[in-house]
Amino acid sequence: MIDYRKEADQIKDEIISNRRTIHRFAETGFDLAQTKAFVKETLASYGIEPKDCGKSGVTAVIGEGDRCILLRADMDALPMKEESGLDFAAENGNCHSCGHDSHAAMLLGAAKLLKRHEQDLKGKVKLMFQPAEELLAGAEDMVKNGLLEAPKVDVGFGMHIISGASPVSDVGNIAFVKGFQTFSGDFVKISIEGLQAHGSMPHKGVDAINIAAHIVTALHELSAHEVTNEERSVVLVGKIYGGSSCNTESGECVLEVSVRAETFETRQFLKQRVKEISEGIAASFRGKAIVENVYGMPPMYNDPSMTDIVPGYIRELVGEDRVTEVFSKTGTEDFAYVSERIPSMYVLLGTGSIAGDGIVQHNPSIILDEDAFPLGTAIYAHTATRWLEEHC
Ligand SMILES: [Zn+2]
Structure with missing residues (x-):
């Protein structure tokens, strides 16, 4: 040898x-x-x-x-x-x-x-x-x-x-x-499209910030409720921006999300759930969520x-x-x-x-x-x- x-x-x-x-x-x-x-x-x-x-x-x-x-x-x-x-x-x-x-x-x-x-x-x-x-x-x-x-x-x-x-x-x-x-590390961007109502018709609008608020709450529950506690994972909304003034409904809002997981399976599962939850919540409020994987890497x-x-x-x-x-x-x-x-x-x-x-x-x-x-x-x-x- x-x-x-x-x-x-x-x-x-x-x-x-x-x-x-x-x-x-x-x-x-x-x-x-x-x-x-x-x-x-x-x-x-x-x-x-x-x-x-x-x-x-x-x-x-x-x-x-x-x-x-x-x-x-x-x-x-x-x-x-x-x-x-x-x-x-x-x-x-x-x-x-x-x-x-x-x-x-x-x-x-x-x-x-x-x-x-x-x-x-x-x-x-x-x-x-x-x-x-x-x-x-x-x-x-x-x-x-x-x-x-x-x-x-x-x-x-x-x-x-x-x-x-x-x-x-x-x-x-x-x-x-x-x-x-x-850990895996993914950057997911969620662009929420609402509808800005004009004049005296706010009830005709779709408030993107309201949709964002519901999505943030739901995403932050994902790791606790849907991943086994033997595995560490993170779904964090680290950045949020949108709206134009305090007295109008917002036509758009963007969430930037970090998803981290220990295994290939959990990584895929969480990314899929982020997409489903965002699209589902946005649709239920008559808006739309476009979910984009900006970049990411496996564990x-x-x-x-x-x-x-x-x-x-x-x-x-x-x-x-x-x-x-x-x-x-x-x-x-x-x-x-x-x-x-x-x-x-x-x-x-x-x-x-x-x-x-x-x-x-x-x-x-x-x-x-x-x-x-x-x-x-x-x-x-x-x-x-x-x-x-x-x-x-
Ligand atoms: Zn190094």
């Missing part, structure tokens, strides 16, 4: 240097000109041919064969001023406070090692360097632009650093969640076909007790677009608590322990190699 831990340790300085370079660029969203160019140049220097995918993603394939595993890293920073005090801190007003710089560098390290052992791979490894994770838009853009085709991808594997949450975040610890890991799902075997691969690298199942379910993660389409898994890599416990991702003072990076590289390379060995 190839000793990826040892080989990753041997290129530790290079992984750290790549990470610091990307860290300084600190580009956000889809605007990753320097970051993307650096990733492509580095891949090319390893003898790997990079390909553009979508607005600013990069893919590359290593190995040959029928089956293919996708390894994913994101590359974007956040629009916040860095406060880490590090000598390689970004100076452009953005900050890699979610650690995506380290994800990209660790995957570059894995690319180098996998290329070195390409002849031993039993199938293909597809690398995914994605933009705009923080906008929850980069993975979707890459999927729509053929990420999972040519070559067709069978399974996906992603990683995220976790800092400032000891003991889970201690260097050398790996955590994973079985099943659903993050991220760790497939049992992966969670049953991948922790075993990682234990081969770090031993039995460093890999633990956790139950925390937080935030959103746009790797969900991949996990909705192919069996996938996502793990959390401990990167210490140098800046203190509680200073976690998205905090501009976060400092990652770079000693953790070779392990991340080894996990990417070893997981891909072992999955291909057992499935080809």
